[in-house]
Amino acid sequence: MTWRPVGLTRDVPAGRVMRAWVDGQDAVVWRSTRGVLSAWDNRCPHRGMALSHGFVRGEDLACLYHGWHYGAEGGVCSLIPSHPDLTPPDTIKTRAFQSAESDGVIWVRLEGSPDLAPPAIAPGLDPLRSFEIRAREGDIAHGAAAKPFEPAILSLLFNPIAHDRTLVTVLIDAQATSDQRKLASRWCEDVRREVEA
Amino acid sequence: MSLAYARNDWYVIADRNSLEQGPRRTRLLGDEIHVSGSYAHPVIKDASGRMLPTQIKFDHVWTTVGDRPRPLFDIPEGNEPGRRLVPCGMVRVKCSPLRAVENFLDIAHFPFVHTDVLGAEPYTEVEPYKVEIREQNDEVWATKVKFFQPLAAKSAAGGITTDYEYRVPAPTTAVLYKTCPPKPEAQDVITIFVQPRSETECDVWPWMALYDDDTPYADLVQFQQMIFLQDRSILENQRPIKLPLDPRMEIPTRSDLTSVAYRRWLKKRGAFYGALAETL
Ligand code: FES
Numbered sequence: 001m002t003w004r005p006v007g008l009t010r011d012v013p014a015g016r017v018m019r020a021w022v023d024g025q026d027a028v029v030w031r032s033t034r035g036v037l038s039a040w041d042n043r044c045p046h047r048g049m050a051l052s053h054g055f056v057r058g059e060d061l062a063c064l065y066h067g068w069h070y071g072a073e074g075g076v077c078s079l080i081p082s083h084p085d086l087t088p089p090d091t092i093k094t095r096a097f098q099s100a101e102s103d104g105v106i107w108v109r110l111e112g113s114p115d116l117a118p119p120a121i122a123p124g125l126d127p128l129r130s131f132e133i134r135a136r137e138g139d140i141a142h143g144a145a146a147k148p149f150e151p152a153i154l155s156l157l158f159n160p161i162a163h164d165r166t167l168v169t170v171l172i173d174a175q176a177t178s179d180q181r182k183l184a185s186r187w188c189e190d191v192r193r194e195v196e197a
Numbered sequence: 198m199s200l201a202y203a204r205n206d207w208y209v210i211a212d213r214n215s216l217e218q219g220p221r222r223t224r225l226l227g228d229e230i231h232v233s234g235s236y237a238h239p240v241i242k243d244a245s246g247r248m249l250p251t252q253i254k255f256d257h258v259w260t261t262v263g264d265r266p267r268p269l270f271d272i273p274e275g276n277e278p279g280r281r282l283v284p285c286g287m288v289r290v291k292c293s294p295l296r297a298v299e300n301f302l303d304i305a306h307f308p309f310v311h312t313d314v315l316g317a318e319p320y321t322e323v324e325p326y327k328v329e330i331r332e333q334n335d336e337v338w339a340t341k342v343k344f345f346q347p348l349a350a351k352s353a354a355g356g357i358t359t360d361y362e363y364r365v366p367a368p369t370t371a372v373l374y375k376t377c378p379p380k381p382e383a384q385d386v387i388t389i390f391v392q393p394r395s396e397t398e399c400d401v402w403p404w405m406a407l408y409d410d411d412t413p414y415a416d417l418v419q420f421q422q423m424i425f426l427q428d429r430s431i432l433e434n435q436r437p438i439k440l441p442l443d444p445r446m447e448i449p450t451r452s453d454l455t456s457v458a459y460r461r462w463l464k465k466r467g468a469f470y471g472a473l474a475e476t477l
């Protein structure tokens with residue numbers, strides 16, 4: 001399976017929970033208080049609640065429905081609040097995917113050999129932003145090419161999240177000034193508007 | 198999916214309020230239903246214009262599309278003198294009607310979903326309680342359920358431990374009996390009648406029979422609506438949407454005894470409408 005760019009490192013600080021889509025799979029991406037990043041099936045093994053509505057408690061992600069805790073290391077259930085004295089069997093665990101970060105981008109992959117790192121980003125690029133466009137990857141690439149951005153080098157990463165929705169991650173020349181970054185952000189909006197129209 | 202079983206149950210499709218607003222269209226078991234007439238004389242027709250039987254019970258209008266409907270169960274407390282009967286309107290939820298009932302039978306979510314209203318951390322523990330299938334009428338009952346609540350009902354000030362009993366007389370109806378120890382003789386009755394619009398969408402009609410003559414009607418309804426809107430934020434985010442009856446698909450714990458019994462009971466009856474029975 002392929003590594004998919006699901007967001008920016010700075011958009012998921014410690015304690016944050018985010019929903020992501022990876023090859024059609026609904027996923028939750030979150031970072032523990034101490035900074036461990038995890039990507040799991042967005043489904044609580046207890047009763048199927050979306051874990052992306054949950055909340056971070058230390059090194060655990062707690063489900064919003066009944067507060068069951070799942071640990072960042074391995075996704076094993078560590079607490080069932082309705083029976084706080086019970087040690088949950090370690091067969092209760094979330095389905096974990098591979099996650100990695102490189103150059104400020106978060107990558108998730110459903111499966112594959114663990115030693116294969118996500119694709120390296122061309123040197124000298126900074127993540128600018130990550131946002132959703134209601135269009136297919138091909139149409140966005142086409143729209144972006146038709147509207148070349150002159151002030152600085154940009155690079156676009158795509159993650160298809162539904163047949164008509166794509167997550168776009170935009171990288172910019174690390175040397176770019178804050179004015180150039182502002183212009184680039186505006187360019188993103190223009191491309192979005194044109195492609196969605 | 199098993200429509201055959203579901204067709205022969207009775208379902209709420211209107212209350213007085215909704216009828217007074219004139220004719221309306223709604224859905225039942227996937228099909229369109231036309232509702233008109235008055236509360237005293239409701240006229241219910243299916244999409245082909247066929248008149249459907251109706252009855253008024255528990256302050257709601259009921260109908261069935263089956264050829265051999267099972268008799269509608271009773272909730273005897275509704276006839277007890279001194280009780281105030283409170284229909285609470287309707288909340289539409291994009292979920293399986295069975296998931297809506299199961300959620301109503303669940304207390305372990307109170308501290309997390311109804312935070313500071315029906316429960317609060319760290320009071321999350323669920324004490325052992327009793328669940329049985331009562332043979333004479335084939336109903337699911339959960340008794341001796343206890344839970345600490347910071348604000349249990351409109352009439353309660355401060356925190357108390359509340360006693361509960363739950364009763365499931367039909368796959369899409371759940372009745373809750375709620376007692377506050379200061380007034381053990383006064384058992385509030387709170388019910389949900391779930392109208393299955395389809396297997397994945399329902400209208401929930403809460404109805405209460407209370408010993409409370411003081412709280413204004415609007416406040417009682419508003420309180421119940423708030424609770425249900427909180428539940429809706431859960432119910433619309435469960436996967437799969439249909440209730441899985443295969444015990445391997447979701448992992449229960451001890452506090453889920455009621456849910457386990459409810460699912461088994463559905464399975465035994467073949468009440469699969471809104472359930473995921475394919476993997477069985
Ligand atoms: S569904 Fe997640 S804790 Fe119950």
Ligand SMILES: [Fe+2]
Nearest residue numbers: 300310311428
């Ligand atoms: Fe609830």
